[in-house]
Amino acid sequence: MVWGGLPSSHHAAVPQAGNARAQSGLRDCAGTSRTREAPPGLIKMESFDTLNLNQWQKHYFNTISNTCTPRHRADAYRGHILQLQYSLAKSDISQDCTASLFRRCTEKYSAIVDSDNAETGLNNYADSVLSLSRCQKNESEQWQSSLSASSISKLKSVQDMVKSSSEASASLVSAKDVSMVIGKANQIEISGCHKTTPSSNTGNSVPKDTHLIASLSDVALRNVSEKYATDNRKCQTFTISSLNCLQNVHQRLDTKPGADETNTLDSSSTFSLTSSKNIHCDQFGSNEVSANCPSMSANAPAHAGQTGTVSGQNVPFGNHLSLLAPLSSSKRKMFYGSGDGGTESCNSTSYGHFQNRNIANSYQKNFDGGSRNGKYDGHAVDEGSVIAFKTAKVQLYIDQQKKFGNQNQRPMALNNCTKKSLGTARSRGLFGKFVSPASKQDSGDENCQMSAGLYGNNSDETSLPVDERLKNLEPKMIQLIMSEIMDHGPPVNWDDIAGLEFAKSTIKEIVVWPMLRPDIFTGLRGPPKGILLFGPPGTGKTLIGKCIACQSGATFFSISASSLTSKWVGEGEKMVRAMFAVARCHQPAVIFIDEIDSLLSQRVDGEHDSSRRIKTEFLVQLDGASTSADDRILVVGATNRPQEIDEAARRRLVKRLYIPLPEGSARQQIVVKLMSRENCPLSPEELELIIQHSEGFSGADMTQLCCEAALGPIRSIQIADISTITPDQVRPIKYIDFENAFANVRPSVSQKDLELYEEWNKMFGCGR
Numbered sequence: 060m061v062w063g064g065l066p067s068s069h070h071a072a073v074p075q076a077g078n079a080r081a082q083s084g085l086r087d088c089a090g091t092s093r094t095r096e097a098p099p100g101l102i103k104m105e106s107f108d109t110l111n112l113n114q115w116q117k118h119y120f121n122t123i124s125n126t127c128t129p130r131h132r133a134d135a136y137r138g139h140i141l142q143l144q145y146s147l148a149k150s151d152i153s154q155d156c157t158a159s160l161f162r163r164c165t166e167k168y169s170a171i172v173d174s175d176n177a178e179t180g181l182n183n184y185a186d187s188v189l190s191l192s193r194c195q196k197n198e199s200e201q202w203q204s205s206l207s208a209s210s211i212s213k214l215k216s217v218q219d220m221v222k223s224s225s226e227a228s229a230s231l232v233s234a235k236d237v238s239m240v241i242g243k244a245n246q247i248e249i250s251g252c253h254k255t256t257p258s259s260n261t262g263n264s265v266p267k268d269t270h271l272i273a274s275l276s277d278v279a280l281r282n283v284s285e286k287y288a289t290d291n292r293k294c295q296t297f298t299i300s301s302l303n304c305l306q307n308v309h310q311r312l313d314t315k316p317g318a319d320e321t322n323t324l325d326s327s328s329t330f331s332l333t334s335s336k337n338i339h340c341d342q343f344g345s346n347e348v349s350a351n352c353p354s355m356s357a358n359a360p361a362h363a364g365q366t367g368t369v370s371g372q373n374v375p376f377g378n379h380l381s382l383l384a385p386l387s388s389s390k391r392k393m394f395y396g397s398g399d400g401g402t403e404s405c406n407s408t409s410y411g412h413f414q415n416r417n418i419a420n421s422y423q424k425n426f427d428g429g430s431r432n433g434k435y436d437g438h439a440v441d442e443g444s445v446i447a448f449k450t451a452k453v454q455l456y457i458d459q460q461k462k463f464g465n466q467n468q469r470p471m472a473l474n475n476c477t478k479k480s481l482g483t484a485r486s487r488g489l490f491g492k493f494v495s496p497a498s499k500q501d502s503g504d505e506n507c508q509m510s511a512g513l514y515g516n517n518s519d520e521t522s523l524p525v526d527e528r529l530k531n532l533e534p535k536m537i538q539l540i541m542s543e544i545m546d547h548g549p550p551v552n553w554d555d556i557a558g559l560e561f562a563k564s565t566i567k568e569i570v571v572w573p574m575l576r577p578d579i580f581t582g583l584r585g586p587p588k589g590i591l592l593f594g595p596p597g598t599g600k601t602l603i604g605k606c607i608a609c610q611s612g613a614t615f616f617s618i619s620a621s622s623l624t625s626k627w628v629g630e631g632e633k634m635v636r637a638m639f640a641v642a643r644c645h646q647p648a649v650i651f652i653d654e655i656d657s658l659l660s661q662r663v664d665g666e667h668d669s670s671r672r673i674k675t676e677f678l679v680q681l682d683g684a685s686t687s688a689d690d691r692i693l694v695v696g697a698t699n700r701p702q703e704i705d706e707a708a709r710r711r712l713v714k715r716l717y718i719p720l721p722e723g724s725a726r727q728q729i730v731v732k733l734m735s736r737e738n739c740p741l742s743p744e745e746l747e748l749i750i751q752h753s754e755g756f757s758g759a760d761m762t763q764l765c766c767e768a769a770l771g772p773i774r775s776i777q778i779a780d781i782s783t784i785t786p787d788q789v790r791p792i793k794y795i796d797f798e799n800a801f802a803n804v805r806p807s808v809s810q811k812d813l814e815l816y817e818e819w820n821k822m823f824g825c826g827r
């Protein structure tokens with residue numbers, strides 16, 4: 060065996076026997092019988108080819124040579140390591156031996172690589188670079204940042220801004236420049252351009268009736284940190300520091316007399332801090348301020364106890380702080396929102412409207428401690444949810460979704476009903492702004508957005524449910540029904556309808572009660588699917604429709620036949636389908652079709668195809684294969700031409716109620732009601748005479764008669780005096796005015812027409 064280049068001292072550790080012995084010797088090199096570790100070069104000859112041997116020897120020589128550079132030695136040890144890996148892979152040496160040798164080689168290798176000694180190590184590259192750089196001239200020591208508070212304040216633009224903001228009575232800080240952080244400590248920190256440091260409770264108390272106005276941040280309030288703790292609430296400390304440099308928000312600490320002292324933030328006095336806890340304002344100019352207050356409130360007077368109020372929403376003190384610059388009233392309104400005044404416990408959190416998402420997000424993000432449920436617009440807000448501004452309608456919709464679920468997607472109730480009108484019954488009136496139904500889809504209209512959200516039409520709220528029944532319908536039609544046709548008229552009561560007792564009681568029986576008690580009105584007692592109100596013009600048919608809308612509690616769709624046929628030429632039947640589909644989603648629903656004769660007139664030869672399709676679709680929807688017996692959709696039609704209605708439609712409008720001309724008592728009711736709002740001291744005899752003279756008048760005629768009589772006193776005034784006379788100088792309405800009015804107002808219904816109605820009522824009517 061030849062161990063090339065190995066020093067004799069190492070030979071003792073070399074296995075002297077053959078291959079097997081050599082292997083066992085290597086394997087035992089870390090064992091007890093041979094305690095001496097084999098040097099890196101101890102590898103049996105037979106396991107190496109010549110090349111490896113040469114390399115090994117070379118490496119070994121390099122490691123022991125004093126003349127070798129650190130780099131050569133490092134290479135040598137790296138070579139040893141590779142050789143060991145190679146030998147281990149070939150099972151030429153034992154694992155124990157490999158581990159031992161590895162450790163030694165690695166240590167030595169690392170010692171060379173990591174050493175920054177220029178003679179023995181390699182880790183000195185940086186030194187040379189640094190020494191090189193040290194030779195270069197470096198001016199960094201002379202450099203100073205210009206971004207210091209003093210240098211910034213010297214800038215002309217900053218000074219101008221400070222000056223203008225000082226002069227301004229209102230702050231320029233907007234909520235969007237303010238952020239809040241809520242931490243665990245019992246502190247609220249409001250930081251402006253200076254670093255915020257919570258102050259200790261060592262400030263001077265604000266004397267009563269003292270008004271301090273501070274100019275807050277010239278850079279606006281960038282960070283408002285609200286630190287809040289669930290525990291130790293009684294000694295919460297609110298710290299407003301670094302206020303001396305805050306130029307833009309005027310803060311008035313207003314200590315008011317009362318059971319507790321009140322501190323008011325915000326120069327417009329809309330935000331107040333009232334708390335039994337301590338409020339400190341440090342560095343407030345030269346003043347230090349602290350005051351004890353019972354609660355914190357916005358737009359609210361001082362409250363004793365733990366609860367503050369944000370615009371009607373009670374806020375547990377310490378859970379909510381929004382430092383507002385005096386905002387414009389609209390912005391402030393948005394910020395505060397309109398709360399419901401509901402009381403929350405001290406462990407819950409209330410939010411007003413957060414005008415700025417950042418605030419809300421920051422607030423929400425950093426909310427720590429206390430109850431996890433808060434209130435938003437009077438509705439629960441879970442922790443983690445992002446508070447974003449929602450309109451009341453959208454919020455109401457969300458609430459109703461929670462309440463009714465997908466089954467009953469009623470939108471919102473107004474006066475116990477939701478009224479929707481299509482076409483003629485729009486509330487915009489004569490001078491209302493034209494709203495294109497098409498453009499509404501893309502507009503930011505709230506209703507539109509809501510309906511888009513409702514029906515999953517490319518809205519932000521795509522997560523909202525899409526009703527299966529609406530999937531095949533055109534979104535624009537659904538949106539039209541949901542938003543463009545919405546109408547909220549003045550509420551109408553049953554008492555507003557004079558006379559017509561039979562019709563009213565029948566409608567209550569058919570419409571109102573089944574809506575209220577659907578569990579009782581089932582089977583044979585189930586309500587009819589259609590009602591027809593027919594009678595002379597001006598007798599109150601449309602009025603009844605409005606009353607149903609308000610009193611039934613159902614979703615109310617008021618649709619004009621002409622709008623179906625004119626606006627959607629060729630698409631009228633789709634519109635009808637969409638209307639029923641939407642109504643089905645909003646059960647119980649009432650579809651009121653005024654002048655139904657124009658929609659469901661008798662089908663004749665040569666009729667336009669589109670109107671025929673509309674009729675067919677309507678009949679199918681009203682009582683067809685696609686209609687479920689459980690659907691609680693009532694169609695109420697009104698017409699003064701009942702004889703023109705198609706017989707198939709007539710059959711489906713099961714209850715056909717005659718709405719006749721008002722009787723004497725009803726006419727008297729109308730006159731008394733209308734005159735009660737005027738200065739009209741009519742005697743009973745005079746009233747009786749008026750009723751006698753108005754035989755054959757419709758309700759509309761009676762209304763017109765009263766309007767005409769009411770003009771009598773005005774006509775008696777000299778034209779020259781019209782411009783100067785005061786309302787109380789106008790004389791009362793007298794009987795003579797009615798007499799004159801009778802000369803101008805005639806009954807609008809002829810006797811011949813009346814006979815036709817009577818006849819039709821006898822044939823098809825359900826009334827007396």
Ligand SMILES: Nc1ncnc2c1ncn2[C@@H]1O[C@H](COP(=O)(O)OP(=O)(O)OP(=O)(O)O)[C@@H](O)[C@H]1O
Binds near residue numbers: 556598601603697
């Ligand atoms: N029974 C009534 N009680 C009180 N007011 C009535 C009554 N009937 C009619 N009026 C008055 O007449 C006006 C018109 O009534 P309404 O529009 O309901 O008539 P209509 O039956 O629908 O007529 P048309 O068949 O021409 O549509 C009402 O706004 C109301 O002022």
Ligand SMILES: [Mg+2]
Binds near residue numbers: 600601602653697
């Ligand atoms: Mg009418």
